[in-house]
Amino acid sequence: MVASSVLGFPRIGANREVKKAVEAYWAGKISAEDLTKAAADVKKTSWQSIKERGVDFVPSGEFSLYDHVLDHSAAFNVIPKRYVGHGLSPIDVYFAMGRGRQADGVDVPASEMKKWFDSNYHFVVPEVSDDTEFKLNFNKAVEEYQEAKAAGVTTRPVVLGPVSFLVLSKAAKGAQAGFQPISLLHKLLPVYKTLLADLKAAGAEWVQIDEPVLVLDSAAALEKEFATAYETLEPVSPKILLATYFSRLDSNVEFVAKLPIAGLHIDLDRAPGQLEDVLNAIKPTNIILSLGVVSGRNIWKTDFAAAIKLGQQAIEALGADRVIIATSSSLLHTPVTLASENKLTAEQKDWFSFALEKCAEVATIAAALSGSQDAAVAAALEANKVSITKRREFESTSDDTVRKRVAAITPDQLERKSPFAVRKDIQAKHLNLPKFPTTTIGSFPQTKEIRQARAKLGKGELTPEQYDEFIKKEIESVVRFQEKIGLDLLVHGEPERNDMVQYFGEQLSGFVFTQNAWVQSYGSRYVRPPIIVSDVSRPGPMTVRWSSYAQSVTKKPMKGMLTGPVTILNWSFPRADVSRELQSKQLALALRDEVIDLEKAGISAIQVDEPAIREGLPLRRSDWDAYLKWAVDSFKLSTAGVTDQLQTHSHFCYSDFDDIFPSIQRLDADVISIEASKADMKLLTTFKQYGYSNQIGPGVYDIHSPRVPGDQEIKDRLKAMLDILPDSLLFVNPDCGLKTRGWKETEASLANLVAAAQWARQTY
Numbered sequence: 161m162v163a164s165s166v167l168g169f170p171r172i173g174a175n176r177e178v179k180k181a182v183e184a185y186w187a188g189k190i191s192a193e194d195l196t197k198a199a200a201d202v203k204k205t206s207w208q209s210i211k212e213r214g215v216d217f218v219p220s221g222e223f224s225l226y227d228h229v230l231d232h233s234a235a236f237n238v239i240p241k242r243y244v245g246h247g248l249s250p251i252d253v254y255f256a257m258g259r260g261r262q263a264d265g266v267d268v269p270a271s272e273m274k275k276w277f278d279s280n281y282h283f284v285v286p287e288v289s290d291d292t293e294f295k296l297n298f299n300k301a302v303e304e305y306q307e308a309k310a311a312g313v314t315t316r317p318v319v320l321g322p323v324s325f326l327v328l329s330k331a332a333k334g335a336q337a338g339f340q341p342i343s344l345l346h347k348l349l350p351v352y353k354t355l356l357a358d359l360k361a362a363g364a365e366w367v368q369i370d371e372p373v374l375v376l377d378s379a380a381a382l383e384k385e386f387a388t389a390y391e392t393l394e395p396v397s398p399k400i401l402l403a404t405y406f407s408r409l410d411s412n413v414e415f416v417a418k419l420p421i422a423g424l425h426i427d428l429d430r431a432p433g434q435l436e437d438v439l440n441a442i443k444p445t446n447i448i449l450s451l452g453v454v455s456g457r458n459i460w461k462t463d464f465a466a467a468i469k470l471g472q473q474a475i476e477a478l479g480a481d482r483v484i485i486a487t488s489s490s491l492l493h494t495p496v497t498l499a500s501e502n503k504l505t506a507e508q509k510d511w512f513s514f515a516l517e518k519c520a521e522v523a524t525i526a527a528a529l530s531g532s533q534d535a536a537v538a539a540a541l542e543a544n545k546v547s548i549t550k551r552r553e554f555e556s557t558s559d560d561t562v563r564k565r566v567a568a569i570t571p572d573q574l575e576r577k578s579p580f581a582v583r584k585d586i587q588a589k590h591l592n593l594p595k596f597p598t599t600t601i602g603s604f605p606q607t608k609e610i611r612q613a614r615a616k617l618g619k620g621e622l623t624p625e626q627y628d629e630f631i632k633k634e635i636e637s638v639v640r641f642q643e644k645i646g647l648d649l650l651v652h653g654e655p656e657r658n659d660m661v662q663y664f665g666e667q668l669s670g671f672v673f674t675q676n677a678w679v680q681s682y683g684s685r686y687v688r689p690p691i692i693v694s695d696v697s698r699p700g701p702m703t704v705r706w707s708s709y710a711q712s713v714t715k716k717p718m719k720g721m722l723t724g725p726v727t728i729l730n731w732s733f734p735r736a737d738v739s740r741e742l743q744s745k746q747l748a749l750a751l752r753d754e755v756i757d758l759e760k761a762g763i764s765a766i767q768v769d770e771p772a773i774r775e776g777l778p779l780r781r782s783d784w785d786a787y788l789k790w791a792v793d794s795f796k797l798s799t800a801g802v803t804d805q806l807q808t809h810s811h812f813c814y815s816d817f818d819d820i821f822p823s824i825q826r827l828d829a830d831v832i833s834i835e836a837s838k839a840d841m842k843l844l845t846t847f848k849q850y851g852y853s854n855q856i857g858p859g860v861y862d863i864h865s866p867r868v869p870g871d872q873e874i875k876d877r878l879k880a881m882l883d884i885l886p887d888s889l890l891f892v893n894p895d896c897g898l899k900t901r902g903w904k905e906t907e908a909s910l911a912n913l914v915a916a917a918q919w920a921r922q923t924y
């Protein structure tokens with residue numbers, strides 16, 4: 161019999177119950193018990209619904225109130241000292257680590273967040289050093305296993321593996337020079353042993369241990385660590401299913417096949433090509449293979465026929481009892497259910513499959529492979545065939561104008577007229593900005609009033625004219641605010657945008673939208689990615705009227721604000737039938753037209769945000785060059801159509817650029833603003849090493865936390881930056897947009913930022 165399995169499930173709840181409860185708890189509106197209860201209800205519903213869909217291996221323990229990596233840090237006592245000793249309850253320490261805390265005399269910044277592999281999910285980076293005293297503060301795996309059992313569902317608990325946990329960690333401040341987190345493995349393993357032994361004692365037959373770092377090139381050097389870890393854990397643990405996802409094992413499969421594990425999970429959505437190698441490697445062993453054929457990263461219906469073929473290939477090699485049909489990764493990156501969508505057309509709805517529907521998919525594919533004669537299975541197979549055929553027919557129609565335009569892109573379309581050294585002077589004259597120009601990344605607080613106005617427009621309670629008037633007022637007040645506080649290069653504040661990707665998607669052809677397809681980005685922040693369903697084009701200008709309105713109410717220069725092609729692509733659910741490159745170039749052409757129109761309308765600086773360019777990088781280095789070529793070309797294609805006097809900006813969050821620096825240089829943006837407030841100054845050293853000569857605005861404070869940075873704190877940061885970078889290159893700005901912040905902290909923080917820039921002008 162072929163079994164079915166799901167690696168993890170969204171945490172938000174079908175009606176965003178968890179997000180709402182977490183935020184209510186933060187606001188002091190509900191108690192910790194209420195929060196636990198709200199979470200318990202959602203978990204219970206999820207476990208039961210997954211089971212009802214016929215899934216054999218139901219996950220537990222991967223649920224989280226904030227982030228599953230943070231859960232592990234809290235459980236293993238990986239709690240930086242700065243969060244200890246304030247008299248906070250464990251749950252408040254946990255949230256303080258995730259989001260910082262500034263109340264009742266406690267003032268601690270949030271921990272660093274990083275992108276979870278190549279996804280738009282962010283995890284809280286654990287901080288370890290030789291002083292770290294690992295101990296098991298609580299055993300969430302056991303607790304949730306028992307919680308699920310009480311709800312009538314026997315689960316396969318999920319635990320983040322010890323090697324991945326340490327590889328994803330960073331050295332705590334004050335750690336010895338050259339300290340490597342992985343060196344703590346021998347200290348961490350006893351705690352994992354306790355965790356797993358307790359799980360076994362609680363009755364768990366299997367445990368899913370996630371070791372996603374196995375798909376990275378760097379894992380090749382960790383063979384010994386993996387062997388030590390799993391030889392230590394296996395004797396006390398429930399049967400181990402080692403889960404890998406998001407890319408391929410490549411040669412790492414050689415040592416993985418020798419580990420004392422009972423099962424191995426591989427991602428065949430992202431890396432279908434690895435099946436044969438993996439089958440060859442594990443054939444002589446007893447390892448069961450879990451085939452990730454149902455995408456945990458996208459929302460398209462699975463092509464059952466294709467999945468069944470892969471399943472049969474595995475069965476031929478291993479026998480049916482050694483094959484599991486699974487989601488490719490956790491379903492965390494997909495929305496809860498298609499059932500909550502009632503605005504998609506029947507035709508569109510038939511193309512998709514969200515988390516709950518995917519549960520039914522793994523069950524059906526497994527049943528088909530097990531030779532089920534069940535009429536319901538036969539009907540599901542037939543229905544899938546019809547849906548897939550219809551979608552393929554739709555895909556065969558394309559927009560010829562767009563396709564031809566992409567095919568006709570020439571190299572000169574990617575280059576500005578003059579090199580930066582020439583542009584710089586022209587722009588300086590044109591914009592007339594002071595030294596250390598201050599600016600922001602684009603958005604200002606998305607207040608309740610703004611969200612209400614948008615909701616009212618949606619319900620027809622505001623006419624489009626009334627809504628436009630409202631937005632204009634917002635823009636004007638944001639402009640006045642910036643003038644008052646003394647910022648130099650202004651923005652319009654983005655009040656008209658529900659989201660930096662959705663807003664553009666809604667104005668482009670080729671996208672569809674959902675009502676409830678929320679996907680976690682970090683903590684309680686969720687996004688609703690648009691879905692690219694066909695060729696993309698721009699029916700008309702998208703932002704010109706707002707930017708020109710904003711410019712019309714001020715004498716200071718206004719920066720236009722667009723989301724870049726790679727980011728729109730990465731933060732949407734892309735098509736699966738054409739390459740990402742083609743989709744990115746189509747988006748780039750649409751944005752190019754917008755950039756040109758903005759310049760024509762009198763805007764003299766334009767920021768094209770590409771926060772997702774790093775996250776879209778393939779996990780395997782051998783795939784990097786191809787990606788970087790089209791990604792950078794797409795950015796250049798969208799920005800290079802302007803005259804030399806137009807100052808192009810770009811912005812990146814979580815800018816881990818060390819290893820892709822030449823590509824950042826090749827973007828040739830006049831100014832880039834980057835996240836540098838939480839990470840150390842290492843990144844700036846990289847800029848220096850490469851002789852980066854365009855302008856840079858390293859974020860001077862962290863906007864992801866409500867905490868207000870003091871002005872001395874910002875000055876110190878500027879000072880540290882100026883130790884590394886030439887003063888003529890420096891812009892002064894926060895590290896990201898302010899949309900998630902309140903006005904109070906925004907005003908206080910920006911006032912301190914402007915004061916610090918003034919200080920720098922006098923000092924340097």
Ligand code: GLN
Binds near residue numbers: 601721771
């Ligand atoms: N311009 C966007 C904003 O300010 C950029 C957001 C981002 O980089 N994530 O919100």
Ligand code: ZN
Binds near residue numbers: 771813
């Ligand atoms: Zn950002």
